[in-house]
Amino acid sequence: MAQTLKNLHLQQPRLKVTLPKIPSSFAWSIVGLYKLTGVNMGVNLKAIVGFVFLSFLLFAVVSSASNDGLVRIGLKKVKLDKNNRIAARLDSKETLRASIRKYNLCSNLGESEDTDIVALKNYLDSQYYGEIGVGSPPQKFTVIFDTGSxxxxxxxxxxxxxxxxxxxxxxxxxxxxxxxxNGKSAEIRYGSGSISGFFSNDAIEVGGLVVKDQEFIEATKEPSITFLVAKFDGILGLGFKEISVGDAVPVWDNMIKHGLIKEPVFSFWLNRNAEDEEGGEIVFGGMDPKHYKGKHTFVPVTRKGYWQFNMGDVHIGDKPTGYCASGCAAIADSGTSLLAGPTDIKMSSFSCFVAPVWIQLSDMDSDFELHMTIITMINQAIGASGVVSQQCKAVVSQYGEAIMDLLLSEAQPKRICSQIGLCTFDGTRGISISIQSVVDEGNDKSSGVLGDAMCSACEMAVVWMRSQLKQNQTQDRILDYASQLCERMPNPMGESAVDCESVPSMPRVAFTIGGKEFELAPEEYILKVGQGSAAQCISGFTAMDIPPPRGPLWILGDIFMGRYHTVFDSGKLRVGFAEAA
Known part of the structure; x- marks a missing residue:
């Protein structure tokens, strides 16, 4: 193949009457027609010439060609709908969030630190799909191009x-x-099921490029609900080989190995305009200057597997939160629609936003360390509501007075939740029998999750109450204040809704990457599901956890990549972001 930029175009292609090279699929169609009709080449020469000419014109219509060397394939942008979101909830039988589902991705060929991978995504929320071909002649499939696998x-x-x-x-x-x-067995385990099958080898056609002898998985078993309603057939992973099931060489690696692309770089432009039919573009071999403004800010890949890099502080409005002031691991993930952060982050000597006040943690004991949910704080700041935290309300109603008494007796704040039995003394999480009965979900597997939630709720209540005590508020006023905050607390294991009419007044949220703040406006981090009076506005921020050794991680999904054109550079092992055009 020529050393040119190759790309996938996520739109209904523009009509251009050009005569491009005949792709393998077109050649096969001619051969197939000849075999099927058994034409006499001498007698039907005019018919064949006419067919070829008309076919050229037809192919020119359905192909998008340009003089910039880019080869475009029409891809799809699918709007989020309520049916997919309902199916996502039905398929979640464990305590997994509705917006991004946690599943273990591992090889059955051996368990190790590098093969036990946790990926976090709910593909039902994914919006961008493209077409590939498998085999000769190519059999067409719609896939998600996923940098997170x-x-x-x-x-x-x-x-x-x-x-x-x-x-x-x-x-x-x-x-x-x-x-x-090939025949080698393979399994990708999910939280509530698995995809299993076996490896095969065949030619893979991607945007006019043909990768020969590519190893891939033929799935013979799929979770019924998730993939029953999915608008895609499969997944094409663009991550590193380090997280590949069965140690299979990724398609992207083979593109580079066989010299099919100009540079070992691919880039994403995702069109977030809901009214625009054009979905965006994936470019293999470089990047298209018309898709971004200014220069990219590049950061090095800190760990191969995901496209992982170091992220700095998170800002809400014009206020730094301090959560990632000393650095947080993050990945750019095209297979996730939302933007996800850890549910449990330790913080000290920083100010944090707890609606409707800012609390300066440095005012507390110097050795005080608080476990808080940053996604909850962001959702509070943007006014997310409608999901009540049972854990928080249980803590305030049953233990509020005890917490107040301990604060008035000048007990160490970091030990209060341990003293009342919601956290252990060594800083790890525990749960008392009495509280567990209040929030029991009937699933033994969830007890550890609930214990962490109860401990976090208690620690947050301590911060809220102590801040109000410093303002000389009465006990009744303080307990009422804490209860009101509980009412506003979004569920970290699910989605958070906002008032669609209040979107314009919400604060901007920014993430520091490479020393530069990358800002998201409210209309960019709020997802609108449905139309008219039935429309719902969902916060694009969701909580999730990736356990060690690969976690914790922030997941910058399509919400972030839609605002910022994203470059994945395998040659220089770096990721770059620039404002999308």
Whole structure:
């Protein structure tokens, strides 16, 4: 293939009558027609010439070509809808958040630190899909181009028992002349199910590029609800080989290895205009200058696996939160729609926003260390409501007076929650039997999660009450104040709704990357689901946790990548961001 920039265009292509090179799929269509009709080449020469000419014109119409060397393939942008969000909740049988689901991604070929990967995404919320071809002639599949994973998988024709397979395209190896049997088993485990199958090798066509002998997974079993309603067939991972199931070489790595692209760089431009049919563009081999403004801010990849880099402080409005002042690990993930942060962050000597006041933690004991949920704080700051925290209300109603008594007796704030049995003395989390009965969800697996939530709720209540005591408020006023905050506290394990009419007045939220603040406006971090009076506005910030050794991590998904054109540079191992055009 020529050493040119290759890209995927996420839009209905513009009509241009050009005569591009005949792709493999077109060549196969001619061969197939000849075999099917058994034409006599001498007698039907005029018919064949006419067919070829008309086919050229037809292909020119459905292909988008330009004089900049870019090859464009029409991709789809799908709006979020309520049906997908309902299905996401139905499929979550464990204590997993509705907006981003936690699942373990691991190889069945051996358990190690590098093969036990935790990816965090709910693909049902993904909006950007593209088409690839598998085999010769190419069998077409709609896939998510996902920088947060590294494997390519599509449904297999041998998927007999999963209902989801009957609603999506399926790969049939018997119809491909370039298929090579592999047979190695594979499994991707999810929180509430798994995708399993086996590896095969075949040609993969991506935006006119053909990657020969690519290893991929034929999925023979899929979770019924998640993939039953999904608008895509499979996933094409663009992450590093370090997180690849079965140690398979990713498609992107093979593009580089076989010299199919000009530079070892690919870039994303995602169109966040809900009214625009054009979904965006993925460019393999470089970046398109018309998709960004100014220069990119590049940061080095700090750990191969995900496209991971170091992120600085988070700002709400014009206030620094201090949460990541000393640095936080983050990844750019095109397979996640939302923007996710850890549920549990230790902080000390910083100011934090607790609606409707700012609390200066440095005013507290010098050794005080508080576990707080930054996503909850952001959602409070933007006015997210409608989801009541049972844990917080249980703490205030049952232990509020005890906390007040301990504060008045000048007990050490960091030990108060331990003294009343909600946290252990060594700083780790615990849960008392009495509180557990209040918030029991009937799932033994959730007890550890609930224990952490109760401990966090107690620690936050201590901060709230102590700040009000310093203002000489009465006990009744303080307890009432804490209860009001509980009412406004979004559920860290689910989504948070906002009043659509209040979006323009919400604060901006910024993330520091490479010493520069990357700001998101309210209309950029709020997702609108539905139309007219039935529309709902959902906060784009959600809580999630990736356990060590790869976590904790911040996930900058499509909400962030929509505002900022994102470059993934494999050659220089860096990620770059610039304002999208």
């Amino acid at each position: 590294s494997n390519l998988w599509v449904p297999s024709s041998k998927c007999y028992l999963s209902v989801a397979c009957y609603f999506h395209s399926k790969y049939d190896s018997g119809k491909s002349s370039t298929y090579k049997k």
